[in-house]
Structures are given as C-alpha cells and as structure tokens.
Amino acid sequence: MHGPRPLLALLVPLLLVGCGGKQAAYRQPPVEPALVESPQDDRGMYLDLIRKMQAQGAHFASLAHIDAFRASFGDSPELRILQADALRETGDAAAAEPIYRSLTKGPQAAPAWHGLGLIAANQHDAGNANLAFANAVRTDPLNATYLGDQGFALLQSGDFAQARAPLAKAAELAPGNLRAISNLALWALLSGQPGTAQDMMQRANLPEATRLEIYRLSQSLRRAPVADATPPMRPEPASEAPAPRGTATALVAQPQPAGTVLRPQPPGSMLDRFSPTTAKPQEITQ
Numbered sequence: 001m002h003g004p005r006p007l008l009a010l011l012v013p014l015l016l017v018g019c020g021g022k023q024a025a026y027r028q029p030p031v032e033p034a035l036v037e038s039p040q041d042d043r044g045m046y047l048d049l050i051r052k053m054q055a056q057g058a059h060f061a062s063l064a065h066i067d068a069f070r071a072s073f074g075d076s077p078e079l080r081i082l083q084a085d086a087l088r089e090t091g092d093a094a095a096a097e098p099i100y101r102s103l104t105k106g107p108q109a110a111p112a113w114h115g116l117g118l119i120a121a122n123q124h125d126a127g128n129a130n131l132a133f134a135n136a137v138r139t140d141p142l143n144a145t146y147l148g149d150q151g152f153a154l155l156q157s158g159d160f161a162q163a164r165a166p167l168a169k170a171a172e173l174a175p176g177n178l179r180a181i182s183n184l185a186l187w188a189l190l191s192g193q194p195g196t197a198q199d200m201m202q203r204a205n206l207p208e209a210t211r212l213e214i215y216r217l218s219q220s221l222r223r224a225p226v227a228d229a230t231p232p233m234r235p236e237p238a239s240e241a242p243a244p245r246g247t248a249t250a251l252v253a254q255p256q257p258a259g260t261v262l263r264p265q266p267p268g269s270m271l272d273r274f275s276p277t278t279a280k281p282q283e284i285t286q
Contacts (some may be wrong), residue, residue: 110140144174
C-alpha cells in the first residue's frame with residue numbers, strides 16, 4: 001500500500017495544465033493602467049501644444065493643428081475657443097465672432113465674452129466692448145486679464161471712476177503683472193494723481209519705453225471723444241457677482257462732512273501702497 005504522495009508531486013501537474021504538457025512559458029506581469037498612454041492623454045497633450053503655439057504667436061500654425069486635432073479627436077468647446085482666438089488674432093474677426101457667440105452659454109462662456117470684447121474694442125465699439133468684458137468678469141471674477149481689459153475699456157470710454165475698481169483688482173490679483181500695474185498707473189494719471197502714477201512706475205521698475213507709452217496714452221485718452229452711438233449688446237440676465245475677497249475697496253477718499261478730522265489709515269489697497277509718502281488722505285481726490 002502506497003503512502004500519501006508528496007505535496008510537490010501534486011503541484012507539478014497543476015503547473016503544466018493548459019500548456020499541452022510542455023513547460024509553462026514565462027508570462028510578463030500586466031502593466032499598470034496608469035502607465036499606459038490613453039487617447040485621452042494624447043488629446044490633452046495636443047490641446048496644450050496648441051495653447052503653447054498661440055502663446056508664442058504662432059496662430060496660423062495653431063489653426064492647422066486645430067484642423068488636425070478635430071480630425072483625430074472630434075470637436076469640443078475647448079477646441080472652438082482656441083479656434084476663435086486664432087481667427088481673431090489672424091485678423092478674421094468675422095469668422096471668430098459667431099464661434100464666440102455660440103460659446104457664451106457653456107463652460108467656455110468667460111473666454112468667449114472676453115473674445116467678443118476684444119473684437120468690439122478693436123472696432124472702437126465702446127458700448128459692446130464694455131458689456132462683453134463685464135460679462136466675462138462676472139463669469140470669471142478672479143481673472144486678472146479680464147479685469148484689466150474691462151478697466152482699460154472703461155478708460156477708453158472716459159469713465160475713469162468706474163475703471164478704478166477692475167484695474168485695482170487686476171493689480172492686486174496679479175501684483176507681478178507689469179501690464180496690470182501699467183493700467184493702474186494710467187488710471188492714476190487720468191484721475192489727477194501724477195505723483196502716485198510716477199511712484200507706481202518706479203517701484204514696478206517699468207522700462208522707459210513703457211512709461212512713455214503710459215504718458216502718451218494718458219494724453220490721448222484725455223482728448224478722445226467718449227460718445228458712442230453704437231447700441232450695446234443685450235446684457236445677460238444674471239445678477240452681478242460679488243467681488244472676490246482680497247480685492248481693492250475704496251481707492252479714492254470720499255467727501256467728508258464739515259469738521260471731520262481725517263486720520264491716516266493703514267494701506268489696504270494697491271493704490272495706497274504705491275502712493276507717495278508725502279501725500280495726505282485728503283489730497284487723494286477723484
């Protein structure tokens with residue numbers, strides 16, 4: 001009578017099952033799914049490539065790649081906003097505008113409104129430019145570029161008081177952005193605060209050419225007519241979004257009742273921080 005078989009002898013046939021009696025071949029372990037490059041990864045990388053092209057000014061090349069992207073991956077709101085931007089930058093505003101308008105209700109609403117504002121501003125249509133920029137800012141209130149363009153459009157319209165808040169918000173949200181500082185310095189010049197503007201430009205170390213352009217723009221905007229007979233676009237029905245935390249508040253001192261003693265306040269806004277040390281609160285007027 002035979003005794004129990006060794007355990008090893010029982011396991012050997014199991015290793016040969018499914019191999020036709022031959023020795024089992026080595027099988028490579030499966031690759032982790034995260035390490036496999038998927039079509040979705042290709043799509044995202046291609047969109048990033050198109051964005052980089054446009055950031056470098058290669059807008060015509062980006063249009064060719066947009067066609068190639070669409071052939072491989074189909075259409076999407078992200079692709080259409082890139083196409084509209086490229087068309088606008090290459091001088092084809094007539095083709096860009098309907099694409100922007102088709103995107104004002106979806107996830108690309110903010111850049112679509114911004115694009116419409118840039119087209120209107122380039123056509124010297126102040127009413128539609130101001131309205132489109134306002135819609136862009138309302139949709140994306142933390143975007144310093146939209147705020148800066150809204151404020152500059154208001155300066156071009158001669159509405160210096162309304163331009164103050166968006167320009168100050170842009171400068172505080174992007175304190176290292178020389179364009180935002182330049183726009184705020186321009187506002188200070190147009191608001192009768194040349195000392196504040198000069199100090200702001202010095203502290204930001206703006207190039208001499210940029211400073212000269214700011215002074216040139218201030219003279220040009222003072223002489224520019226503010227009337228605009230073009231009927232504006234119909235505004236969006238949504239209510240105005242509240243300003244985000246950390247943005248500038250009152251940059252200009254409000255009129256005080258007779259007998260009120262004005263006391264120096266801690267600098268709380270970008271304009272306050274750039275104001276000359278010799279300026280007094282009551283000297284900062286609108």
